[in-house]
Amino acid sequence: MHTVSLRSLTTTWAAGLVAAFDASGVHRVGTPGDLASGAWLAAEATQSGVAIARLPVPIQYTCVEEAYLACAGLRIDGLPLFDAPAWAGVSGTLCASDGHGDIGFAAFPSNAASIKG
Numbered sequence: 313m314h315t316v317s318l319r320s321l322t323t324t325w326a327a328g329l330v331a332a333f334d335a336s337g338v339h340r341v342g343t344p345g346d347l348a349s350g351a352w353l354a355a356e357a358t359q360s361g362v363a364i365a366r367l368p369v370p371i372q373y374t375c376v377e378e379a380y381l382a383c384a385g386l387r388i389d390g391l392p393l394f395d396a397p398a399w400a401g402v403s404g405t406l407c408a409s410d411g412h413g414d415i416g417f418a419a420f421p422s423n424a425a426s427i428k429g
Contacts, residue, residue, distance in 0.1 A: 329356070342371050391424055
């Protein structure tokens with residue numbers, strides 16, 4: 313084991329860490345990318361001389377694969393929201409989100425899930 317010195321904390325070192333983290337996949341809790349990035353972080357800590365212990369934490373989550381609106385033979389893709397409950401489908405009158413109907417519709421940019429409020 314070796315200890316990381318302040319001299320080794322360079323922009324190249326930081327860029328390597330970010331690249332390795334990014335390459336480990338989707339990092340949502342409980343996904344394979346989360347498990348891979350946890351193993352990677354544990355290895356980095358160990359190589360830096362830090363004693364670590366990994367503890368399994370059982371969780372349940374829903375991974376929404378797709379979200380769409382089917383209407384009059386058309387399919388409009390939507391943005392899957394994290395941990396949305398499972399639905400077999402809904403039906404009703406579509407309206408603007410500020411209108412009167414059964415199902416409110418609102419348009420968001422394609423990167424809406426990443427926008428910080």
